[in-house]
Amino acid sequence: MVSRVIPVEPFDLVIFGGTGDLAKRKILPGLYRRFIAGQMPANSQIVGAARADLDTDGYRALARAAIEEFVAKDKQDEAQIAAFLATLNYTSIDATGINGWSALRTLMRPGMVSAFYFSVAPSLFGAIAERLHEHGIANPDSRIVVEKPFGRDLATAKALNAVLADHFTEGQIYRIDHYLGKETVQNLMAVRFANILFEPIWKAQYIDNVQITVGETVGVEGRGAYYDKSGAMRDMVQNHMMQLLCLIAMEPPYKFDPNAVRDEKLKVIRALDPVQPADIVRGQYLAGGGQGGYIEHSENPASKTESYIAMKVGISNWRWMGTPFYLRTGKRLRSRASEIAVTFKAPPHSIFGMSDSMHENVLVIRLQPDEGMTLTVMIKEPGPGGMRLTEVPLDMSFAEALGADHADVPDAYERLIMDVIRGNQTLFMRGDEVEAAWAWTDPIIQGWEARGDKPKGYDPGSAGPDDALMLLHRDGRRWRDIR
Numbered sequence: 052m053v054s055r056v057i058p059v060e061p062f063d064l065v066i067f068g069g070t071g072d073l074a075k076r077k078i079l080p081g082l083y084r085r086f087i088a089g090q091m092p093a094n095s096q097i098v099g100a101a102r103a104d105l106d107t108d109g110y111r112a113l114a115r116a117a118i119e120e121f122v123a124k125d126k127q128d129e130a131q132i133a134a135f136l137a138t139l140n141y142t143s144i145d146a147t148g149i150n151g152w153s154a155l156r157t158l159m160r161p162g163m164v165s166a167f168y169f170s171v172a173p174s175l176f177g178a179i180a181e182r183l184h185e186h187g188i189a190n191p192d193s194r195i196v197v198e199k200p201f202g203r204d205l206a207t208a209k210a211l212n213a214v215l216a217d218h219f220t221e222g223q224i225y226r227i228d229h230y231l232g233k234e235t236v237q238n239l240m241a242v243r244f245a246n247i248l249f250e251p252i253w254k255a256q257y258i259d260n261v262q263i264t265v266g267e268t269v270g271v272e273g274r275g276a277y278y279d280k281s282g283a284m285r286d287m288v289q290n291h292m293m294q295l296l297c298l299i300a301m302e303p304p305y306k307f308d309p310n311a312v313r314d315e316k317l318k319v320i321r322a323l324d325p326v327q328p329a330d331i332v333r334g335q336y337l338a339g340g341g342q343g344g345y346i347e348h349s350e351n352p353a354s355k356t357e358s359y360i361a362m363k364v365g366i367s368n369w370r371w372m373g374t375p376f377y378l379r380t381g382k383r384l385r386s387r388a389s390e391i392a393v394t395f396k397a398p399p400h401s402i403f404g405m406s407d408s409m410h411e412n413v414l415v416i417r418l419q420p421d422e423g424m425t426l427t428v429m430i431k432e433p434g435p436g437g438m439r440l441t442e443v444p445l446d447m448s449f450a451e452a453l454g455a456d457h458a459d460v461p462d463a464y465e466r467l468i469m470d471v472i473r474g475n476q477t478l479f480m481r482g483d484e485v486e487a488a489w490a491w492t493d494p495i496i497q498g499w500e501a502r503g504d505k506p507k508g509y510d511p512g513s514a515g516p517d518d519a520l521m522l523l524h525r526d527g528r529r530w531r532d533i534r
């Protein structure tokens with residue numbers, strides 16, 4: 052087995068919003084895990100920046116608490132935590148003010164890779180980008196990392212791109228979609244492009260349909276005000292599910308290079324058909340199981356925001372004409388399970404004369420709860436009694452198949468932050484990709500807003516609204532049963 056970890060150079064990473072929820076839950080714990088894995092050079096420096104009046108000791112205490120809460124207990128080693136905390140500094144800065152910037156400039160070390168994580172509201176991106184330049188803190192090789200949501204429609208995404216482009220080149224901007232940092236999602240590319248097996252039949256002629264499911268059991272408790280302005284379409288489909296769809300549908304890039312991969316993804320987005328109202332089902336979870344419904348969690352008692360969406364999407368190009376892509380995602384569903392299922396067509400003729408026992412092969416790429424892949428194949432049922440066929444899974448759970456050395460795969464955020472330091476943009480969205488995704492999404496949202504469409508109620512713990520079943524029934528198909 053070939054194993055090659057590309058080393059990371061020592062770096063200065065500034066986290067604007069370093070005291071916020073994302074920094075505490077993902078960024079700081081992720082950096083600590085890379086540190087103990089030996090991937091973060093000890094002479095690297097992490098600088099937290101926010102308005103809170105903390106000193107460096109106070110910030111280290113905040114980071115320690117975050118590690119204790121969000122890192123697995125068996126990874127918490129006192130000596131390692133102390134060594135990691137020693138790499139942390141803090142500067143109190145108001146993104147829109149004048150104080151703190153010269154202190155930050157003093158902390159930055161010339162000649163180091165420098166990265167700035169904008170873990171703050173997008174309304175602050177412009178102010179931070181401007182001040183990083185005004186105070187001579189960023190250089191032409193510095194990288195900036197920005198989070199979702201990247202706009203709420205095409206106009207706002209364009210405005211954000213323009214604000215960033217005023218101070219940074221596209222090659223310096225890392226737009227995070229953490230789904231792209233998932234091990235299985237990258238494996239999808241490996242399976243497609245490092246094996247001869249699948250690519251010749253990866254087309255409408257042999258693939259009956261593709262289903263992409265992202266199911267959550269949690270609701271929007273505590274985030275109702277934010278979610279009400281977003282909904283499942285903006286929160287999940289426009290970004291995460293669109294990225295998954297692109298990786299399944301794209302043509303082979305000429306090499307595994309950031310722009311080659313992103314060019315191919317962009318072509319997929321541009322080939323997406325407009326979605327007709329009859330091909331979309333929106334849902335909103337009702338009260339049940341002792342918990343309030345979406346409406347109780349929203350600040351708007353008449354909210355029409357969808358907590359569930361299912362849709363049928365077509366791609367008008369030579370490879371995919373005629374193969375539907377069915378997407379569904381929702382909150383308070385029966386299971387927290389996410390997968391991509393590629394269903395191949397049944398063989399055209401059964402030599403066994405048992406056509407009803409001929410099943411389609413299905414390649415399932417599981418993202419959650421346990422990452423892995425399964426391919427169902429037909430075999431002969433063992434034993435006497437003639438030729439009877441049965442379906443069996445060829446199962447590949449990554450942790451099991453690759454052994455202990457690979458069982459501890461990095462979390463998506465860890466991998467992506469290290470890619471920023473390495474200067475590798477392959478797993479980050481390019482500005483034109485984001486804009487193309489919004490250009491496809493906008494008319495869909497505008498359509499239901501203009502019609503005043505209301506989402507259908509669905510029971511918590513169910514598979515979503517009944518109408519979503521019809522979306523496939525009318526095509527003679529059904530959703531995969533996900534548990």
Ligand code: NAP
Nearest residue numbers: 068069070071072073101102103145146170171172198199
């Ligand atoms: P948050 O908990 O509200 O934290 C915001 C951070 O920004 C705090 O550290 C806050 O500290 C700082 N901040 C606010 N105003 C500032 C100013 N004027 N100058 C400097 N710092 C300021 O938000 P979050 O959940 O961490 O989210 C951060 C970003 O990540 C947002 O864009 C969000 O959409 C995105 N995101 C978050 C998650 C998540 O799981 N949390 C997931 C995906 C994307 P002070 O108040 O002390 O200044």
